[in-house]
Amino acid sequence: MAVCEDKEQDPRIRRIASSIRVVPDFPKKGIMFQDITTLLLDPKAFKDTADLFVERYTGKGISVVAGVEARGFIFGPPIALAIGAKFIPLRKPRKLPGEVISENYVLEYGTDCLQMHVGAVQPGESALVVDDLIATGGTLCAAISLLERAGAEVVECACVIELPELKGREKLNGKPLYILMESH
Numbered sequence: 001m002a003v004c005e006d007k008e009q010d011p012r013i014r015r016i017a018s019s020i021r022v023v024p025d026f027p028k029k030g031i032m033f034q035d036i037t038t039l040l041l042d043p044k045a046f047k048d049t050a051d052l053f054v055e056r057y058t059g060k061g062i063s064v065v066a067g068v069e070a071r072g073f074i075f076g077p078p079i080a081l082a083i084g085a086k087f088i089p090l091r092k093p094r095k096l097p098g099e100v101i102s103e104n105y106v107l108e109y110g111t112d113c114l115q116m117h118v119g120a121v122q123p124g125e126s127a128l129v130v131d132d133l134i135a136t137g138g139t140l141c142a143a144i145s146l147l148e149r150a151g152a153e154v155v156e157c158a159c160v161i162e163l164p165e166l167k168g169r170e171k172l173n174g175k176p177l178y179i180l181m182e183s184h
């Protein structure tokens with residue numbers, strides 16, 4: 001793991017990076033899976049992760065934190081609670097009751113779909129999209145599209161890890177992306 005240059009002096013970043021396990025060939029051969037479950041086993045590193053995001057987004061006028069299933073559900077709710085925003089789960093198909101809007105997307109090893117409840121966001125709300133990792137950018141693009149179709153303004157995406165070699169950041173059409181570290 002490489003930490004972002006502007007954060008390299010923060011010992012919290014080093015603690016977070018050292019707590020993430022890399023699992024080779026998961027879920028398929030050639031993938032170096034970034035496993036954040038080991039970060040969750042370290043209460044100090046887990047708290048550091050939430051604290052860094054909360055420090056960034058406090059006072060920024062964000063009214064919606066949208067977490068991408070499933071690992072965005074881990075980091076999104078503590079951020080939302082701390083900054084006084086609502087949390088919206090962006091889920092896989094057939095997981096939300098009631099009326100939903102959907103967005104199909106391509107990821108690094110297949111295709112998928114995200115859904116959100118109709119009416120979860122109101123036009124003009126400022127939204128933050130949270131996930132554990134950005135790889136090819138497909139998941140974040142789908143999340144942005146869902147929120148913007150509902151009238152929200154996505155102000156930024158936040159991830160713990162970026163896989164820069166997959167160039168997902170380039171697919172965000174200039175939407176700001178905040179990450180804690182890069183994986184190599």
